[in-house]
Amino acid sequence: MSPTPSSESHAPARTRPGRSPLHRMPAGIKLLVLAAAGTGLAFTTSLWVLGGALALTGAGYAIARQPVRRLFGVIRPMIWLLVPIFLVQGFMESWILAVAIVTRIITLVALAQLVTLTTPSDTMIAVITRALTPFRVFGVHPGKVALAISLALRFLPVIGGLAQEVRDAQRARGLGHNPLALALPLLIRTLRMAGDVTDAIEARSGGDDDEDAAPARTPVPVTPRAGSAAASSPAPAPRSS
Amino acid sequence: MTTIEVTDVVKRFESFEALKGVSVTLAEKRIGVVGSNGSGKSTFARLLNGLVLPTRGSVVVDGLDTAKAGKAIRRRVGFVFQNPDNQIVFPVVEEDVAFGLKGLKLPRDERESLVDTVLSRYGLEHLRQQPAHTLSGGQKQLLAIAGALITNPACVVFDEPTTLLDLRNARMIARTIREMEQTVIVVTHDLALLNEFDRVLVFDEGRILVDDAPSAALARYVERMQ
Ligand SMILES: Nc1ncnc2c1ncn2[C@@H]1O[C@H](COP(=O)(O)OP(=O)(O)OP(=O)(O)O)[C@@H](O)[C@H]1O
Numbered sequence: 296m297s298p299t300p301s302s303e304s305h306a307p308a309r310t311r312p313g314r315s316p317l318h319r320m321p322a323g324i325k326l327l328v329l330a331a332a333g334t335g336l337a338f339t340t341s342l343w344v345l346g347g348a349l350a351l352t353g354a355g356y357a358i359a360r361q362p363v364r365r366l367f368g369v370i371r372p373m374i375w376l377l378v379p380i381f382l383v384q385g386f387m388e389s390w391i392l393a394v395a396i397v398t399r400i401i402t403l404v405a406l407a408q409l410v411t412l413t414t415p416s417d418t419m420i421a422v423i424t425r426a427l428t429p430f431r432v433f434g435v436h437p438g439k440v441a442l443a444i445s446l447a448l449r450f451l452p453v454i455g456g457l458a459q460e461v462r463d464a465q466r467a468r469g470l471g472h473n474p475l476a477l478a479l480p481l482l483i484r485t486l487r488m489a490g491d492v493t494d495a496i497e498a499r500s501g502g503d504d505d506e507d508a509a510p511a512r513t514p515v516p517v518t519p520r521a522g523s524a525a526a527s528s529p530a531p532a533p534r535s536s
Numbered sequence: 537m538t539t540i541e542v543t544d545v546v547k548r549f550e551s552f553e554a555l556k557g558v559s560v561t562l563a564e565k566r567i568g569v570v571g572s573n574g575s576g577k578s579t580f581a582r583l584l585n586g587l588v589l590p591t592r593g594s595v596v597v598d599g600l601d602t603a604k605a606g607k608a609i610r611r612r613v614g615f616v617f618q619n620p621d622n623q624i625v626f627p628v629v630e631e632d633v634a635f636g637l638k639g640l641k642l643p644r645d646e647r648e649s650l651v652d653t654v655l656s657r658y659g660l661e662h663l664r665q666q667p668a669h670t671l672s673g674g675q676k677q678l679l680a681i682a683g684a685l686i687t688n689p690a691c692v693v694f695d696e697p698t699t700l701l702d703l704r705n706a707r708m709i710a711r712t713i714r715e716m717e718q719t720v721i722v723v724t725h726d727l728a729l730l731n732e733f734d735r736v737l738v739f740d741e742g743r744i745l746v747d748d749a750p751s752a753a754l755a756r757y758v759e760r761m762q
């Protein structure tokens with residue numbers, strides 16, 4: 296008898312299954328487009344180009360049949376980053392530049408989100424790992440890059456949640472909307488979390504022999520013996536209350 | 537059955553001594569660890585799978601020294617942390633469960649079947665494709681347990697596994713721990729969790745103050761806390 300988890304709401308999966316042309320497009324191409332857009336848009340401050348890129352991205356959501364609210368869902372948590380950037384650029388440089396920079400960030404994030412919405416993350420990680428394999432000779436460790444990407448995907452929503460918590464706590468104590476007051480506690484909590492995550496990765500990566508070939512003594516069977524995990528974990532409790 | 541021998545361990549963080557000479561041999565199936573905040577419980581727990589290495593003394597798991605065979609020991613001794621959110625490292629449930637298998641170079645179908653088995657053992661199979669962040673706290677902690685068990689460790693160390701959970705989820709996790717067939721070592725402030733354990737260690741200021749059967753040990757602990 297397995298413990299039944301609570302019957303909480305089942306939020307929709309992140310990668311929505313779908314048959315749109317964007318879902319079917321090879322992951323490698325989508326990532327190339329994303330990389331090209333990231334590089335290309337970084338070199339322009341033309342509102343026409345940036346606005347056009349944003350419109351194209353919006354069209355991508357339509358083609359992939361992703362509701363627009365998903366797009367806003369990505370942008371809303373970023374407001375606290377975008378507002379200070381907008382203000383600083385506006386006061387220090389020009390308001391046109393401020394609009395351009397914010398449009399660029401929104402476009403790239405929305406595009407990245409569109410790629411993740413239409414590509415299963417394991418497919419994406421596999422593609423990236425494969426693409427990086429030739430760079431091994433330069434000391435790039437594809438497995439590590441893949442892990443870093445997975446971690447980024449995994450923890451974006453978590454950090455979004457942390458930001459919300461910090462903001463709620465500040466509001467509860469009567470502090471108004473102040474993006475700068477949000478930054479420090481959020482940074483501290485994120486760093487503390489990063490420490491925990493590092494430990495968890497360390498604790499769980501007993502199987503990863505890529506790194507330290509040094510300790511040669513490995514009397515523990517590396518491969519769980521045929522069906523041994525299967526045989527042991529699901530066995531009913533030998534002793535119970 | 538796992539045997540962990542901790543011999544004369546001192547653990548110093550800069551000038552602060554978190555453990556001040558701890559010696560104990562752990563061979564029972566269910567061992568609880570209690571003690572006040574800062575008494576060294578988590579440091580002790582982390583010693584057991586080599587996440588923390590002793591400044592002095594040694595920790596030997598089934599003949600392997602944690603200072604020399606960290607990875608082999610981590611395959612043998614799984615670890616489940618307090619905050620379920622911080623130990624799930626992949627975005628989707630099934631990917632996360634499989635994390636411990638990376639580097640083992642298992643054939644795909646074998647890996648899939650291990651994932652299936654462990655997910656259904658913990659009633660998570662219907663969440664296989666879900667993004668991990670949409671799970672409830674209890675489900676996340678179950679996922680963390682599943683992720684720790686997929687490599688079939690002989691022993692699992694838990695550091696306050698129920699602290700962040702509501703009553704219902706805490707009970708569910710407590711029952712899951714009780715029903716595990718692996719050796720379990722559980723650090724907790726939830727004394728009820730240790731009811732039917734074989735042995736309880738009470739930590740105090742970096743030392744083991746009491747080492748006894750649960751009823752006796754917990755009575756001493758509660759008495760001391762008053
Ligand atoms: N990495 C570290 N660097 C510096 N000091 C540390 C570190 N880890 C633990 N300590 C200190 O060692 C002492 C024991 O910490 P530990 O986490 O083992 O306590 P604990 O018994 O688990 O407490 P709690 O019940 O609060 O979890 C604490 O005073 C803590 O501040």
Ligand SMILES: [Mg+2]
Binds near residue numbers: 577578579695
């Ligand atoms: Mg602790």
